[in-house]
Amino acid sequence: MNSIASDSYVVHFKEKAYNALNEHLKDANYSKIFILVDENTHDLCLPLFMAEINGDYSYEIIEIEAGEIHKNLETCAQVWEAMSELDADRKSLMINVGGGVVTDMGGFIASCFKRGIPFINVPTTLLAMVDASVGGKTGIDLGALKNQIGVINQPQMVLVISDFLNTLEERQLQSGFAEMLKHGLIKDKKYWTELQMLSNFELMDDFIYHSILIKNEVVLQDPTEQNLRKILNFGHTLGHAIESYFLESATHETLLHGEAIAIGMIMEAFLSKELTGLSVKELEDIRTTFLKRYKKIVFTEEDIQAILGLLKFDKKNSHGNINFVLLRSIGNPEIDIKIPNNLYIKAFDYYKV
């Protein structure tokens, strides 16, 4: 499987990934290597990963608690303090081995430590492989506000090793799969149709590769999200608000990222039918596909009002406007659409039925 060249670095796959890493470590003369893991990847992925590294390097393993709820400034401060105590310097390397929380937060931690040290991402979830592996977005949450704090900065390389998918539960795989379905919806109808027909997650390599290709093509054309890159936010405007709300709520179970944006995509497909000409047939196709895979959530009136209240914090907003990405048809997105206020409730109603 060929490597994919992104902005200033390369995404390597499977056995080639370990070769590339070993070559890089041999050449780079890092003073020390810091490996960031969470409790899960510490136990399930780190042993596999370490077994493939040749050479005698000085390591430190830093473990954080697992889960989106820990993707915050407090965890960053703890890791920065640990790195200072463990003599990290500007010639140190950080390797982030984990899901999106670890790669997003680890990238931010590395980018700000002593004004920036190099880092490598090793995504271990399907979501992180297809979504966080290209684009250079790093970040953490601020209270309930997702990825409110962060920088754009590129890793030295990204290693996509699909063996790690064997460590995941079905629900985690489905979460990542929602982003892959999104790649079809915004850019490639044929790919959408192929993904719909998948009945299990056993042979994912080619699909992961194709999803990364799609995302890479978009972010290379618009790295700072001035226009084209916004299409990657399809389903995310409502999806992020829903995810944030469930994350903060004391009474609701937390939703995984893919589960939240699956709901967001159904609702934003409805808005697309109303505003940008998506056909009823394609709208129904989108709704059916997501509802087949993702558990339906019941929203109370109170939930909906709270979720709509969070929309004003969306990062795509400007000058007080909430900007949506909608679809003209599957594969054809349109950016910067404003939504008439009365349509939000209708979108929730459409999801409910």
Place this chain on the structure above:
Amino acid sequence: MNSIASDSYVVHFKEKAYNALNEHLKDANYSKIFILVDENTHDLCLPLFMAEINGDYSYEIIEIEAGEIHKNLETCAQVWEAMSELDADRKSLMINVGGGVVTDMGGFIASCFKRGIPFINVPTTLLAMVDASVGGKTGIDLGALKNQIGVINQPQMVLVISDFLNTLEERQLQSGFAEMLKHGLIKDKKYWTELQMLSNFELMDDFIYHSILIKNEVVLQDPTEQNLRKILNFGHTLGHAIESYFLESATHETLLHGEAIAIGMIMEAFLSKELTGLSVKELEDIRTTFLKRYKKIVFTEEDIQAILGLLKFDKKNSHGNINFVLLRSIGNPEIDIKIPNNLYIKAFDYYKV
């Protein structure tokens, strides 16, 4: 006074500064302007500044507590939360009006908010004018470790308005003057001699201009501090450790940045005499010049050990080595010098005598 072009932006002076700002605001169509001040600049500088802005823009003033002790993650979190509540979006502008704490931290806050919004720096202290106005360093402290967390990012413009110097006490002016003397020591012997002869701070414009020119020339050649830029750290390796130690100490009065690096420069000049051939005559000249302006500090044995313990956190370190910038002669620095352990105590002894 002509403007100085730096990396991707321009430093404007005095009346030209306000013109440039007003033109920029007229053209840029920001959604909202956030002005960051501390208690002091809120009262002393903000009214003067606001009086010079033409046009009807939407503003929010965010005030933080004054002092290096507040240059930390907690203050950043408070400002980020305030900005979120006040509907800051990616098209918002941040203007940092204050000393180095406000411009360094405000630059960091802007650089990380929603992965980066534009900012303008308006340094109000002599130190911030000559030191923080070019180079793109943003950052905050981590516990006692100075500027341990930050990014390199450039402002839209920097406005150097020397009228603000009238709001400062003598001690603050002396602190900034130490950085100007450093510019002479590392790059320009004639400038060093001119500065030595200054008996007051009344006509500083030309000197400020010259200091910014020197620093700008250095950072343009080496923006990421791979080699040449390290010369700006003369006096800072010991100076930062001394500053950190006094900042954290319950029993010592806090030193201003310039006061700490003045001590650092005397000691590092001594190391230069020992290791890089600085003449005894120039060493004595340096010592006398600084001791004439800056109060002599008494270090106990315990102080010295604690300060030397902090050296390992210096950002210039790599592979366990502490790297110093020393002088071959006034105006001729040399980077990446390792210090034999026995010389540190001798450097303190030389300062003490």
